[in-house]
Amino acid sequence: MEYAMRYRRADAAARAGAPCWHPIEAAPLDEVRRVQERKLAAQMDYLEARSDFYRAKLADAGVRFGDIRTIDDLQRLPYTFKTEIRDSLAARAPFGLHQAAPLADIVQMQASSGTTGSPSYVALTEPDAEMWHEMSARCFFANGVRPGDMVLHSFSLAKGFVGGIPVLQALQYMGAIDVPIGADGGVDRLLRACADLRPRCMIGAPNFVLHLAERAPELVGFPASELGVRRVVVGGEPGGGIPAVRARIEALWGATCTEMLGGTDIGVAYWAECDDQSGMHMVAMDYIITELLDGESGRIIPFADGARGELVYTAIGRKASPLLRFRSGDHVEVLGTRCACGRTGPKIRCVGRTDDMLIVRGVNVFPSAIQSVVADLAPETNGVIRVVADFAGHTTQSPLKVIVEQGEGEPPAAAEALRQRIETRLRDALAFKAAVRVVPARTFPSPGAAKVSLTLRADPVLP
Template identity: 35%
Template sequence: MAEAHPFSDKFWDERETWSRDRLESEQLAALKRQLAYVGANSIYYKRAFKEVGFDPAGLKSFDDLSRLPLTKKADYVASVQRQPPWGEFVAAPREQVRRVHFSSGTTAKPAPQFWTEADLTRWADNYARGAWSQGVRPGQVFQCLFTYTWFVGGLGATAGYQRAGAICIPAGSGETERQVHSIYEFGTEIICGTPSFMLHLAETAAKLGYDSAASPVKRIMVGGEPGASIPATRKRIEELWGAKCYDAYGSLEFQTIGWDCEAQTGPHLLEDFAYAEIVDPDTGRTVPDGERGVLVLTHLDKQAGPLVRWWTGDIVSRRREVCACGRTHGRLINGVLGRGDDMLVIRGVNLFPSAVEELIRSTSGTTDEYRIIVGGKLTDAGGFPTGIRLQVEALSDAPADLGQRLSGLIKEKLQVRAEVELLAPDTLARSSHKSKRVIQEPAG
């Protein structure tokens, strides 16, 4: 990028401090340019704009964006099926594309996403901005524990922390014991990975005779799962490592969406990279700041795989007052509260797994590993859940009434019946990537 970075010792980019008026003015101008580009170069959006009679040149305000349809994952997958293997969203000539990453493919065939050289530079710069806001500085040792196999996180984190000046060890998410030894051997000051892996890594360190709280690690960036924005999970990771734990939120489609700063008051949106709408999941209408809704994003600066009104499915709540750190970009209070399709409905009560995690990890006597089981015997005649079963690993010195205490807390705080099964430590499988903590069983 043309701008010199860092902008100052505190801010990576001056755009982080733009006034709200200037930020929104720049967003609207960028949105007009981006929609004109997309409408001219993306097969999918050229057709979509024509179907609703939308002319990007006629965009006058952010409200005009609501005239365009939402873009959902099913739309993207269908476009790839129509024109395999690239699909209809790619907007840059093939000779300008430099990178392809893929979705996980857990619910459908993996779908590709694309980057030009300029996109890759912007991606790294956005990552560096987040790292800088968390206190990362040149010469510090960074060990990346995100996987590099097909997953988008590892290469993005490595490029970003390198751009911020860190000494990078691209370790990946395997060989947990070697990871621990490397932290102590090379004096690793910053690590990143999923919250599940951070907990597992500390557990492994203890088994190897290390005290993780006395390690050289001072900063931990976590992503891929709710974690650092769940107070009890953040507290647990910070206590285990004697380090600050920061939330980072991204996706295949938008990579870096939001980052905790050192104030840890909720991930800052990168509002000069993507325009954010928070909408009611039922009506699609914008909700006021402070209310929960689904995050919808539109690229303002993407060439190869730009998206317009992308339905993330993530439930969030936004605030746009200036943060204590001085940054003016909006924040996602409490991070991602959950995915709309992850929400459980138990006897009419909306239950996010993250709320259960908060109660488990704020209760002493557990190893941090648990599973939520829905269905099975806890269903009514119509096959609908009447409660949840919890499998929770208990420490050897856990209180005898731990199961009753957890069950009571969930009933009191979440208004949901829970049957708790206590398991011995190391019963449940650990994950170095994204843990599967909700298990659906057939009614019976």
């Protein structure tokens, strides 16, 4: 049967009052598991027929495709690492040895941000692209966006990032109206569009939406809270799950702030926070099998309250760039397994990424955790930090250098007391010793189209 991708889902408007975008989000987990295992079996058959990459990988592991039929069977498979995907892309242009669909069937490609090396180039067939739209629509719906809403697009729209065109496509698919200015369009143009169009929703990186709010009085003449935005959806970098950062976003915009999480290799977004604001639900369980890897034991553990680990993904139903047991690098804490919204996917918050983790005298430290501790000291600090990792690799025996901006208008004379308080808080909360330097507000460049990197590899020369 000929396949035709839809620009807007035909029943989008009718879903506006539903409790979830798709019933699978609230389905009993035993029913979800049956769907997953049926699709897993089909995916393994597809890969056996189409994937040079996984035929070689499973042969090396001594595993037959036909042996993998249940979720428990997945643990017989080796992991797929980001480095393998980079090597695969280098070995065969344009989409790597793991490309499993003919080039003639590929209609779209996207690129990762490349913050940890060369970008990953991800291919999509038409069914793959609609799968991405569907997963993202579920996220935006959980986040509070509804069909008919106007949404100010404040992620970057350039460089092939998934926060750009795929987000625009997903919003159109779900019946919302994307205002496609993008962070690349600049703060002035974004705020002017916001003042002119009064969108109910806004999407963007948390640090950038804060910056927009701070500039609103200067550029449009009144506070961001008077611009009509009532829902701010954030993602793409740490911040949305940090209570003090979220509280500041909500106060400045006069809006509810919810968070989402995804990754280019698997999709745009597939974890999303509902109105309960108590963690991000997995909303795409019929497209992704998710495992939780305990870093200390190396074992897969249940999604139970309080569990911590790294997310491991297996895409089911994916054609062009499929992945089995992909180590995401996202380290999370499980905040709950039940929710008033009725969604049955576990709730998480992301505590950091493997690529960002530093080891300070044997203690694992994520820069986002440092940011969370510092943000709680507002208004003495504005929450802007940079971690200086001016040492080889990710391990140091010395105190970790942390630069912290004071709050706007705070007296320079208060810097020393603030420094001591932050060092004590970091030692008590995160069990490592920091060497904190306090600098004036606005020392670091204002957020823009690029993600904010909390880690610097050289000690900056500052005023």
